Amino acid sequence: MRCHENRCRKSTSEEWCRNQNKIKRFRGEAYIGFQTVNSSEGISKKLLQSQTRKARTMGKTCTSKKCERSLVFKCRQVDEGVRVKLFENFWKSMDLGHRINYVCSLVDYIDTKTKTTCNPNYSRRLKTLCYHLNLEKNTRIRVCKKMFLSTLSIGEFQVRQWVKRNFREILTPNTTKM
16 A cells, blocks of 8 residues: 555645745735845855744824825825724735725826926826725725825835736737637
8 A cells, every 4th residue: 555545644735834924924914934045055045934024004194294285185084993994904804816906996097297308208207196095985085195005004116016017907908819
């Protein structure tokens, strides 16, 4: 009888330390991440899972004087309790695909209103990101970038990449070859 045909224990990938840390990272909880360590020869590098990472925490509310005086940004209308609900919902109940769709639905990717270069055809910045937050009763309120990023505890680069990718997929739908 072969020993691999009749095993006493079955492997459960949910119990593996690496997979548990992956799930914790996706939920925004504290986890043990990877770090690169030089090997003894000094030529190659090893990945070692030993770096402790902190849990995601919601940032501070926007206290900018510009937002306070602005007629466009409504950062003051967003209550702290609503921000906590948005943060908890974003990190605890959504998976990665839902997070990307949620962020893309809250960020508008629009053309710039004014061109600041002499020749508008050679401008590097062609689009502007407008950030919104959903309050109760599905009302979208425009907020500043700092307020949006600190409420959801995500980075600017990540948001920009998600929105650009989503915008490209809308413009060029997938065509299948026959």
